[in-house]
Amino acid sequence: MSKGITSKNDDYSAWYNELVTKADLAEHSAVKGCMVIKPYGYSIWEKMQAALDKMFKDTGHSNAYFPLFIPKSFFSKEAAHVEGFATECAVVTHYRLKNDGNGNIIVDEDAKLEEELIVRPTSETIIWNTYRGWIQSYRDLPILVNQWANVVRWEMRTRLFLRTTEFLWQEGHTAHSTAAEAIEETERMLNVYADFAENWMAMPVVKGIKTANERFAGAVETYCIEALMQDGKALQAGTSHFLGQNFAKAFDVKFTSKEGKLDHVWATSWGVSTRLMGALIMAHSDDSGLVLPPKLAPIQVVIVPIYKSDEDLAKITEFADNLHAELKAKGISVKYDDRDTQRPGFKFAEYELKGVPVRIAIGGRDMENGTVEIARRDTKEKQTIAQDGLANRIEALLEDIQTNIYQKALKFRSENITEVNSYEEFKQVLDGKAGFVSAHWDGTPETEKKIKEETKATIRCIPLDNKQEEGVCIYSGQASTQRVLFARAY
Amino acid sequence: MSKGITSKNDDYSAWYNELVTKADLAEHSAVKGCMVIKPYGYSIWEKMQAALDKMFKDTGHSNAYFPLFIPKSFFSKEAAHVEGFATECAVVTHYRLKNDGNGNIIVDEDAKLEEELIVRPTSETIIWNTYRGWIQSYRDLPILVNQWANVVRWEMRTRLFLRTTEFLWQEGHTAHSTAAEAIEETERMLNVYADFAENWMAMPVVKGIKTANERFAGAVETYCIEALMQDGKALQAGTSHFLGQNFAKAFDVKFTSKEGKLDHVWATSWGVSTRLMGALIMAHSDDSGLVLPPKLAPIQVVIVPIYKSDEDLAKITEFADNLHAELKAKGISVKYDDRDTQRPGFKFAEYELKGVPVRIAIGGRDMENGTVEIARRDTKEKQTIAQDGLANRIEALLEDIQTNIYQKALKFRSENITEVNSYEEFKQVLDGKAGFVSAHWDGTPETEKKIKEETKATIRCIPLDNKQEEGVCIYSGQASTQRVLFARAY
Structure with missing residues (x-):
C-alpha cells in the first residue's frame, strides 16, 4: 500500500480522486472520459446492483435488453429529448476499417452508414419504438421493464464515477393505461431509490421534484433524490420521470381501453448509475480511506x-x-x-x-x-x-x-440545511458552510437561471413534503408560497 | 397465445425463428442486426449468467469493467487481431449532433474526433493497455478478471441469438507469469464451460482445439466446446484462448520475475455469449415449443x-x-x-x-x-x-x-458422430443426416479450406482426448495421424 492521501479538509477534490484510485475502485482509461472500474470497485457496484435488482423484481419488474444503437431519426422524434441529448452523443458513421496498403488502418469510406447511429445516452426512443409492437390493448399493460446497461454522454470535464462519458446504469421504462397509474409508478420507484439510498448506502436523501429547468429532456415531471456530500455540495442520486404521453405520441404507441377507446399510452422512466459509487464514497469516507456501510x-x-x-x-x-x-x-x-x-x-x-x-x-x-x-x-x-x-x-x-x-x-445533513431570507444571507451560506439552502423563490425559470449564473447554485428540488408558507423570493422579491432547496452540486 | 409454429422437420430454420419470437425470447429491432431480448428470454439469460458468474468466482476470478470504446490505434498493435476484426466493426467518428437550422438533426462536423473510436468487438487491446499499469512484478500476478459486457461485430446476415451485430457476453482476461500457468487457466475455463453446458444447459459438448484457420485473431491456441443441434449442424458454444505473449508484446506489458528477470506476461481470454441462448433452444426444443432444462x-x-x-x-x-x-x-x-x-x-x-x-x-x-x-x-x-x-x-x-x-x-449426438474414410462418404453423410463427421485430414490449411469451399463443412475441432491412429486424408490422400471432427455449423 502506498502512503496516505490528501486530507479532505485540505482539498476535497484531490482527496476524492486519490481515494478512488488508491482504494482500487476505478481509474481513468486511455479513452478520454471513460473509466476502468477495477475489481474492488466493481464488487461494490455488484452489491448495489443485486440489492436494487431485487427491489425492482419485488415491485413487479422484469429485466430486458435493448440495442446499444439508436437510429438518428428516432432521436428527432421527441423534440425536447433530442434538444437535451444531441450535443453530447457519440455517433457511429461507418462499419468497417481497412488497410490503406501502407500498413495503416483507416476508416473504409465504402462502409458509410446510410443513417448514422447514436450510442444510447438513454433508451426512451428505441424502447418506445419497440413498445409499439408490444401494446395493442389494455390487457398488454402495464409493461414493467428494467434494463442494466452502459450508456454514453459525451462529457468535456469528467470525474471518476461522478461524471464519465460512458457509465453503467439501470433504466426502468414502464407503460401504463392511465396517467394516475404512471404517476403512482414514478413515485413508487422514487421511494425504492430513497429506500436503497438510506437503508443500503446509509445516505439520507431528500425526495423532491425538479423545476422545469432541471427536468429530464422529454419528461412532464422529474422526481429526484438529493444527497449531501461532506463538502457541502449536493448530489443528485437518482431520478424518476413521469413522461406523460410524450414518447407514446412521438412513437405512435396506442392502446384500446376496456371501454374500447383508443388512446396513447402513459410512460415513466427511472434510473440510477455508477454515479452512486461517487456518492457512497463522498458521503462517508475519511482521510484514512473508504468508510463503507456493511x-x-x-x-x-x-x-x-x-x-x-x-x-x-x-x-x-x-x-x-x-x-x-x-x-x-x-x-x-x-x-x-x-x-x-x-x-x-x-x-x-x-x-x-x-x-x-x-x-x-x-x-x-x-x-x-x-x-x-x-x-x-x-x-x-x-x-x-x-x-x-x-x-x-x-x-x-x-x-x-x-x-x-x-x-x-x-x-x-440536518446541520447543513439552512433557512435564509435574503440573497445576501444566501450567498454567505453558499460561500461558507454551503449545504442545502432553503429559500423562497418566485417560481420563474428566469430567477432560477440568474441565481445559477451568479452563484453556481441550482434548485436541487422542491421537497415532496414541502411546508406551504408565505414569503418573498430572495432574488426578485416577488411573492412565494414555499421554500425550495438550493445548493451547489456535483 | 397464437397458433402453432412450423414443424422443425419441415423447416428447421423457420421453426427456430418462430419459436424465438413466439416464446417471447427475442425479436429483431429497428437497428439492423441488433436484437431486443424480451423479458422471458432475458430471465433465462440471467439464470445462465448467475450460474457462470458463480463458477468464475469459485475459480478465483473477479469482475471488472473496461471502456466500450477502443482507440483505433490500439487495434493496429496486434497484427492478427486487427486483421480479424477490422472488417466488421462499428466506428465512432463524431461526438455531437446539431440542428441544421431547418429542423433537421445532422452530424456536427465541428465535433469530429481526432482519432476514431471502435465499439469493442472484444476487449483484449483496451484491457492489455490497462494491465500495463497494473503489472510490475510477479507479485501482481496472476490477474484473474472477467467482464460482463455488450460487444459489437458488424454482421451482414444475422439470426436472433446466433449471430447478431450486438450481443451480450462475458470475456475473461487473465495475466500470468508463465506459459504453463496460462495454459492451465485456458484449460480450466474450457472445463468450466463444458461443465456449464452439460450440467446446466443439459447439452453435451466436445472439448477440442481449433485448427490455425479457425483460431481467434491473436491467439496461439484456441480451445473450444462444440455442440450438436437437432438438425445435425454444429454450434461453437464457447472458446478459451491461450494468447501467449502476443498482447503483452503488443502493449509492452512486462513483469519482474522472482529471479529478477524482466519478461513479457502470458495471457488468456475466454468467452461465452447470448449465442448460448440459441444453442439451448436448438438443442432440446420441439414442435410444441421450448424444452428448458429445469x-x-x-x-x-x-x-x-x-x-x-x-x-x-x-x-x-x-x-x-x-x-x-x-x-x-x-x-x-x-x-x-x-x-x-x-x-x-x-x-x-x-x-x-x-x-x-x-x-x-x-x-x-x-x-x-x-x-x-x-x-x-x-x-x-x-x-x-x-x-x-x-x-x-x-x-x-x-x-x-x-x-x-x-x-x-x-x-x-452419439448417433450422429459418423466415422468416414473417403471424401464420397464424407459428402454423403453431410448431405444426409449430417452431424459430426470424424475423418482423417492431412493437417494443412489448404485442404481444410478446399473442403470448406466444396462442402461448407469446417473442422469444428481436434478433440482433446483424441485417439492417435494412422490413416490417410479423405481429401488429399496424404498421411494422417488422427481423425478430426468436421461439420456444417452455425
Missing part, C-alpha cells in the same frame, strides 16, 4: 493474525477458520489475511483504506486470554473482547455500524 | 386450476398456495396461474411453448380424490398422482427431467 462492503470482516511463531499462527488460524465458518453461516463475508509478506500495521492501513467495516486482530496473548482485538472502521474504536459469543457480537456490531454511519450522515 | 427454467413448475365453481377454486387455491410455499422452500420457482380470462387448454399450450418443465393441473375431482395431474414437458407424459408427498415428488421429477434432457441429447 451492507455494501464486499469484505465485511477481516481477520489479521499477529504472531511470533508458527505455533502461534497455527492456533490463531484454527480459531480464525472456525470464526470464518460461523460468520459465513450468518451470511457475513470474511477475509482471513495471513500473508507473511506484509506486517500487521500495513494490513491495518490497507483495510482502512478499503473501508472494511470490522477488523479483528488476534495475537498469541489473545489466544491465551481467550480474547480478540476488534476495531470498527467508522469510529476507529478498538476494544478487546472475549472470544466467546464473538460471531453474534460481530453480527450486532455490523448492524450498529450500518445505523451509525447513517445517523452520522443524517446529523450532518 | 436448472435454467425461470418458471420450473406451473399450477393450473380447473374449476367449475368459486367453491372449487377456493379449495384448489388453498392447496396451491400451500404447495407453492413448500416448493419455494426447496428453492423451486412456481407460478400459480388462476387467470380467469383464459381456458386451461390455452394455458397448457402457453406453458408448453414457454418450456415450463412441470405442469400441475388440479380439478374439483382431484381435490375430492386427493390427487393432481402432473405433466412433464420433456416427454409430455401425464400422470395422476397423490397429493401426499407431492413437493418431494416434484423435486425428484425436476432432477429426472434435467438428466433425461441431457441423456436424450447425448444419445442423439
Whole structure:
C-alpha cells in the first residue's frame, strides 16, 4: 500500500480522486472520459446492483435488453429529448476499417452508414419504438421493464464515477393505461431509490421534484433524490420521470381501453448509475480511506493474525477458520489475511483504506486470554473482547455500524440545511458552510437561471413534503408560497 | 397465445425463428442486426449468467469493467487481431449532433474526433493497455478478471441469438507469469464451460482445439466446446484462448520475475455469449415449443386450476398456495396461474411453448380424490398422482427431467458422430443426416479450406482426448495421424 492521501479538509477534490484510485475502485482509461472500474470497485457496484435488482423484481419488474444503437431519426422524434441529448452523443458513421496498403488502418469510406447511429445516452426512443409492437390493448399493460446497461454522454470535464462519458446504469421504462397509474409508478420507484439510498448506502436523501429547468429532456415531471456530500455540495442520486404521453405520441404507441377507446399510452422512466459509487464514497469516507456501510462492503470482516511463531499462527488460524465458518453461516463475508509478506500495521492501513467495516486482530496473548482485538472502521474504536459469543457480537456490531454511519450522515445533513431570507444571507451560506439552502423563490425559470449564473447554485428540488408558507423570493422579491432547496452540486 | 409454429422437420430454420419470437425470447429491432431480448428470454439469460458468474468466482476470478470504446490505434498493435476484426466493426467518428437550422438533426462536423473510436468487438487491446499499469512484478500476478459486457461485430446476415451485430457476453482476461500457468487457466475455463453446458444447459459438448484457420485473431491456441443441434449442424458454444505473449508484446506489458528477470506476461481470454441462448433452444426444443432444462427454467413448475365453481377454486387455491410455499422452500420457482380470462387448454399450450418443465393441473375431482395431474414437458407424459408427498415428488421429477434432457441429447449426438474414410462418404453423410463427421485430414490449411469451399463443412475441432491412429486424408490422400471432427455449423 502506498502512503496516505490528501486530507479532505485540505482539498476535497484531490482527496476524492486519490481515494478512488488508491482504494482500487476505478481509474481513468486511455479513452478520454471513460473509466476502468477495477475489481474492488466493481464488487461494490455488484452489491448495489443485486440489492436494487431485487427491489425492482419485488415491485413487479422484469429485466430486458435493448440495442446499444439508436437510429438518428428516432432521436428527432421527441423534440425536447433530442434538444437535451444531441450535443453530447457519440455517433457511429461507418462499419468497417481497412488497410490503406501502407500498413495503416483507416476508416473504409465504402462502409458509410446510410443513417448514422447514436450510442444510447438513454433508451426512451428505441424502447418506445419497440413498445409499439408490444401494446395493442389494455390487457398488454402495464409493461414493467428494467434494463442494466452502459450508456454514453459525451462529457468535456469528467470525474471518476461522478461524471464519465460512458457509465453503467439501470433504466426502468414502464407503460401504463392511465396517467394516475404512471404517476403512482414514478413515485413508487422514487421511494425504492430513497429506500436503497438510506437503508443500503446509509445516505439520507431528500425526495423532491425538479423545476422545469432541471427536468429530464422529454419528461412532464422529474422526481429526484438529493444527497449531501461532506463538502457541502449536493448530489443528485437518482431520478424518476413521469413522461406523460410524450414518447407514446412521438412513437405512435396506442392502446384500446376496456371501454374500447383508443388512446396513447402513459410512460415513466427511472434510473440510477455508477454515479452512486461517487456518492457512497463522498458521503462517508475519511482521510484514512473508504468508510463503507456493511451492507455494501464486499469484505465485511477481516481477520489479521499477529504472531511470533508458527505455533502461534497455527492456533490463531484454527480459531480464525472456525470464526470464518460461523460468520459465513450468518451470511457475513470474511477475509482471513495471513500473508507473511506484509506486517500487521500495513494490513491495518490497507483495510482502512478499503473501508472494511470490522477488523479483528488476534495475537498469541489473545489466544491465551481467550480474547480478540476488534476495531470498527467508522469510529476507529478498538476494544478487546472475549472470544466467546464473538460471531453474534460481530453480527450486532455490523448492524450498529450500518445505523451509525447513517445517523452520522443524517446529523450532518440536518446541520447543513439552512433557512435564509435574503440573497445576501444566501450567498454567505453558499460561500461558507454551503449545504442545502432553503429559500423562497418566485417560481420563474428566469430567477432560477440568474441565481445559477451568479452563484453556481441550482434548485436541487422542491421537497415532496414541502411546508406551504408565505414569503418573498430572495432574488426578485416577488411573492412565494414555499421554500425550495438550493445548493451547489456535483 | 397464437397458433402453432412450423414443424422443425419441415423447416428447421423457420421453426427456430418462430419459436424465438413466439416464446417471447427475442425479436429483431429497428437497428439492423441488433436484437431486443424480451423479458422471458432475458430471465433465462440471467439464470445462465448467475450460474457462470458463480463458477468464475469459485475459480478465483473477479469482475471488472473496461471502456466500450477502443482507440483505433490500439487495434493496429496486434497484427492478427486487427486483421480479424477490422472488417466488421462499428466506428465512432463524431461526438455531437446539431440542428441544421431547418429542423433537421445532422452530424456536427465541428465535433469530429481526432482519432476514431471502435465499439469493442472484444476487449483484449483496451484491457492489455490497462494491465500495463497494473503489472510490475510477479507479485501482481496472476490477474484473474472477467467482464460482463455488450460487444459489437458488424454482421451482414444475422439470426436472433446466433449471430447478431450486438450481443451480450462475458470475456475473461487473465495475466500470468508463465506459459504453463496460462495454459492451465485456458484449460480450466474450457472445463468450466463444458461443465456449464452439460450440467446446466443439459447439452453435451466436445472439448477440442481449433485448427490455425479457425483460431481467434491473436491467439496461439484456441480451445473450444462444440455442440450438436437437432438438425445435425454444429454450434461453437464457447472458446478459451491461450494468447501467449502476443498482447503483452503488443502493449509492452512486462513483469519482474522472482529471479529478477524482466519478461513479457502470458495471457488468456475466454468467452461465452447470448449465442448460448440459441444453442439451448436448438438443442432440446420441439414442435410444441421450448424444452428448458429445469436448472435454467425461470418458471420450473406451473399450477393450473380447473374449476367449475368459486367453491372449487377456493379449495384448489388453498392447496396451491400451500404447495407453492413448500416448493419455494426447496428453492423451486412456481407460478400459480388462476387467470380467469383464459381456458386451461390455452394455458397448457402457453406453458408448453414457454418450456415450463412441470405442469400441475388440479380439478374439483382431484381435490375430492386427493390427487393432481402432473405433466412433464420433456416427454409430455401425464400422470395422476397423490397429493401426499407431492413437493418431494416434484423435486425428484425436476432432477429426472434435467438428466433425461441431457441423456436424450447425448444419445442423439452419439448417433450422429459418423466415422468416414473417403471424401464420397464424407459428402454423403453431410448431405444426409449430417452431424459430426470424424475423418482423417492431412493437417494443412489448404485442404481444410478446399473442403470448406466444396462442402461448407469446417473442422469444428481436434478433440482433446483424441485417439492417435494412422490413416490417410479423405481429401488429399496424404498421411494422417488422427481423425478430426468436421461439420456444417452455425
